[in-house]
Amino acid sequence: MPDRSASGVVVIATRNKGKVREFAHYFARFGKEVRSLDDFDDMPDIVEDGATFAANARIKASAIAGRLNLPVLADDSGLCVDALGGDPGVYSARYAGEHAADAANNAKLLRELGAVSAAAARAPGPPDGPEAADAAAPQVLSTARFVCALALVDPLRGDTLEAEGTCEGVIIAEPRGTDGFGYDPLFYLPERGLTMAELPLEEKNAISHRAAALRQFFERHSGRLT
Numbered sequence: 001m002p003d004r005s006a007s008g009v010v011v012i013a014t015r016n017k018g019k020v021r022e023f024a025h026y027f028a029r030f031g032k033e034v035r036s037l038d039d040f041d042d043m044p045d046i047v048e049d050g051a052t053f054a055a056n057a058r059i060k061a062s063a064i065a066g067r068l069n070l071p072v073l074a075d076d077s078g079l080c081v082d083a084l085g086g087d088p089g090v091y092s093a094r095y096a097g098e099h100a101a102d103a104a105n106n107a108k109l110l111r112e113l114g115a116v117s118a119a120a121a122r123a124p125g126p127p128d129g130p131e132a133a134d135a136a137a138p139q140v141l142s143t144a145r146f147v148c149a150l151a152l153v154d155p156l157r158g159d160t161l162e163a164e165g166t167c168e169g170v171i172i173a174e175p176r177g178t179d180g181f182g183y184d185p186l187f188y189l190p191e192r193g194l195t196m197a198e199l200p201l202e203e204k205n206a207i208s209h210r211a212a213a214l215r216q217f218f219e220r221h222s223g224r225l226t
């Protein structure tokens with residue numbers, strides 16, 4: 001039976017341009033384009049007051065699926081830092097305050113972890129000794145993981161499909177890299193020797209929490225969304 005919800009477009013209940021870029025790259029391999037909340041007029045502001053990533057993903061997907069009467073995918077994600085007891089967790093986007101910029105959230109994360117400013121830690125010292133050491137072996141502040149919960153609410157079929165993925169890494173004392181978004185410059189992958197913000201989009205999309213969640217989604221719900 002043909003999938004009534006099949007189309008060349010995946011609607012994602014997000015306003016995060018970094019997520020949109022990653023999903024667009026990911027779904028392009030299936031010949032699908034993504035649309036985000038910025039592509040529709042009069043989309044509601046969504047209150048993400050769930051206690052878990054999964055609950056927030058369901059809240060976002062069902063708010064928009066109900067409005068558009070179309071299948072809608074949502075991603076709720078964040079960073080869980082072991083030295084902070086799992087914080088900022090579901091509060092990742094508003095860690096430094098409602099609508100906080102990525103830079104403010106990153107600065108707060110380093111403050112909470114008691115990071116000493118790089119300049120202070122380096123001086124005095126030989127001009128390029130510590131800098132060279134920096135690139136090779138960054139100062140690690142904590143183990144951490146990114147978590148991504150996905151929910152697809154499909155009003156045409158009347159069901160909700162879910163998946164979750166994680167990506168393990170460590171938080172380092174100094175940001176590195178300019179790709180990606182959010183906490184990527186502070187999230188270091190020891191086995192790669194790079195931060196998430198130093199990885200090309202293609203590689204981030206192969207190893208990230210979002211990629212892991214998408215993989216689980218397609219394992220569990222084969223044929224839906226593609």
Ligand SMILES: O=c1nc[nH]c2c1ncn2[C@H]1C[C@H](O)[C@@H](COP(=O)(O)OP(=O)(O)OP(=O)(O)O)O1
Pocket residue numbers: 013014015016019048075076077078079092093094105146180181182183184196208210
């Ligand atoms: O791959 C990632 N690389 C770096 N940081 C990330 C990533 N994935 C989530 N994060 C951080 C960004 C934000 O601080 C929070 C997500 O919060 P979250 O509410 O899911 O997204 P959001 O408010 O930016 O957009 P929206 O709710 O419209 O989808 O976790």
Ligand SMILES: [Mg+2]
Pocket residue numbers: 048093
């Ligand atoms: Mg949000």
